[in-house]
Amino acid sequence: MEKARPLADITELEACADRAWASCSPDDWLEAFAAHPRVGESSGSRWLQQERSCMAVAASEVLDALAKANRAYEAKFGYTFIICATGKTAVELLDLLEQRLHNPHETEIRNAAEQQRLILRLRLRKLLSE
Secondary structure, eight states, X not given: OGGGOOOOSHHHHHHXXXXXXXXXXXXXXXXXXXXXXXXXXXXXXXXXXXXTGGGGGOOHHHHHHHHXXXXXXXXXXXXXXXXXXXXXXXXXXXXXXXXXXXXXXXXXXXXXXXXXXXXXXXXXXXXXXX
8 A cells, every 4th residue: 555655535545445455365354353352342442442332332131142143253254253333233233243154154254354344444534534
């Protein structure tokens, strides 16, 4: 991305980031996923707390179910469940996690990579607005 500079605006920045992410291998994606905290767990990241603000008001049953589903997901796929949580409720996140548990491995790593791409775009916008 540095070689593409200067970039004229956020649209060019996002397109450049998309190209860089698309050029990554599945091993690269897994490395990025490894740095992601589980949905439903607390984090010291201000941005992550904002993105997952629905967790602060989630019922304990939903948080328990998320923890159980996270463990099942990691056991099946070998990495943390990745989702762009912004604008979703805890119940929606749980439903999506449970749905994605039924995916084959090839489908799911692509789903997770797409969600990571969406998170990247969101964070680029946040970074530029600070």
